[in-house]
Amino acid sequence: MTTSTGSAAAAPAHERVLSPGLEGVLAGETALSKVDGANGRLTYRGYRIGDLVEHGTYSSVANLLWTGDWDPEARLATSAVPDAVLTTLRALPRSAKPMDALRTAVSAWGATQTLDWPPTPEQARALTSFSPSALAAFARIREGKDIVEPDPSLNLVEGFLYQLTGETPEPATARALDAYFIVGAEHGFNASTFTARVITSTMSDIASAIAGAIGTMKGPLHGGAPSEVVDQLAKMGSVEHAEEWLRGALDRGERLMGFGHRVYRAYDPRAAALRKVAEGMEHKPDWLQTAIGVEDMALRLLAERHPDRPLKTNVEYYAAPVLMGVGLTPDLFPATFSLARHAGWTAHVLEQAADNRLIRPDVRYVGEAERDLPG
């Protein structure tokens, strides 16, 4: 393929190179996170993800992403759902997908707020505090239960579990989900984050940006499917039966879920951080116990079968059992991932707005030549 020019506006269209997926095209700059796939490293604002999970909370990590300041004591609680949004959530079919409900809730929330340009950390904080309450409300409404009001004394992730279940969670449970929220908070220019930045680039508002990001994350090509890891663990049943099941699956040419990653060639640092939290839990949920017990065996078998290909554990391998372990049903996994990503999405909105330029690529026309209407 021939070379093209970066200052492509100067080049005639026919000389410009088409990049349909924009793969490898640098569409912007960020100071929020660095994803080093080759070495299995992830930092937020320079801090290693493992350190953030060990010493921080999701609230402090969100604050770090928004402001650049590390304050391990930073607090963020869930906030009340405005009546207009509650009415909306009650009106949706109970069979509605949680991602559709969350996207609609964020959009309706935006319609109730004054969200002046430029977006601010206060707007980011307000939206990130709102969404867990809205998802918890929908999860209860669809089961015919009363909604649970926020408890401002609880940190965000604890508060989400409280509003979901009506009970203050065990500290270890809240800690495990908090760790999941931290590792899910931010990951560079994935498709949903890019959508949030494109929307912001027109000087639209933060609710429009995050509603668009949720709609993007809804697509199965966006991230993975942690619920498939759950299915896999369910099929294995227990650590005792795992080796037999794993060998059978590999013999049948099936892909093992939770291993291998588009970016990470080494061990996914998010999986390592989640495993560490899981290992430290005194009473591990069965799901976690099995996942930990099976991982080394799966890695050994994968290395036997694919000595040339680095297939290491990815974040979903531990995300799935953590989410199951804290009592979430698999159909809530994608929306819970979206809640976690709110910190990163909204931080990207702030970063885009701070040095804004309309994001508007060109397109190559490949259709019919100019012609007359028939008849």
Next chain:
Amino acid sequence: MTTSTGSAAAAPAHERVLSPGLEGVLAGETALSKVDGANGRLTYRGYRIGDLVEHGTYSSVANLLWTGDWDPEARLATSAVPDAVLTTLRALPRSAKPMDALRTAVSAWGATQTLDWPPTPEQARALTSFSPSALAAFARIREGKDIVEPDPSLNLVEGFLYQLTGETPEPATARALDAYFIVGAEHGFNASTFTARVITSTMSDIASAIAGAIGTMKGPLHGGAPSEVVDQLAKMGSVEHAEEWLRGALDRGERLMGFGHRVYRAYDPRAAALRKVAEGMEHKPDWLQTAIGVEDMALRLLAERHPDRPLKTNVEYYAAPVLMGVGLTPDLFPATFSLARHAGWTAHVLEQAADNRLIRPDVRYVGEAERDLPG
């Protein structure tokens, strides 16, 4: 600036060229429309925009964009708003921005539908038929009026006006707005269309894509601001006072609204098509009469002041008086533009899905080097 490579995945990140706005980057291919700014030409599927306005309706143009087939008799009527969406629209503050209401309505509609992959022309048709009813409903609800059910005997744009006003519009009024819908239906890879394609590229659904597109179009950098043209016409008052006002404005260094365009260096072909329809109206609304009367004078003065710069009439110059002329209030202009663009947005969703590839650019990290947490 040095050259970069199109197959950029192969090039090390530090050698790749940054394109923050993706300006001039070819992010995809399309057979839907060709925008030839240098020559002032716009075609949909090869057919000239002027011919489409003269011989077609918005329904036939939408059908053309979705299917590639030209059928001037193709019909598309507005459809009923599902109860869940009506409840949502009633719950929103009456002061909510119509773009926020429309985005929320589309999102809530998506939550009530089964929208399997891949998106289909039927899904595109269903959504394009729904949105005018939803916007009309919100416009009436916020004024405390009863909503008006769709009349399936009316074509889409007539049906929208009927549901907005409660009265079947004069044919000339419906025709003028239909022409506006046709010229607004599609325009290549603007930011909102690009958002719809990014969202679709994850294999998400058509409602997610269009909700994201509406949120993108909401930003003032997206398109123009036809309501500013209305303000300008209001300040002139009449053709008689126009020259004095125009000279004064130019003397003060003010920008004339409705002239000049990022892409079109020649006369905007959409403006030409709208002017032609306007000139053919027997009873022109005052707004249109003034716009037509003032245009040549404004072009003459602009050519005097800027002999080196081609500042020709753009689509907004006629869009604004057409929208005012059919009785729309300026705060409904952006959402009405979004209704018109539904045909193009949804056609791009279909085109993206037909040859799908995840749209996911890279980002350059410019933040802190890896470091330890303080304390």
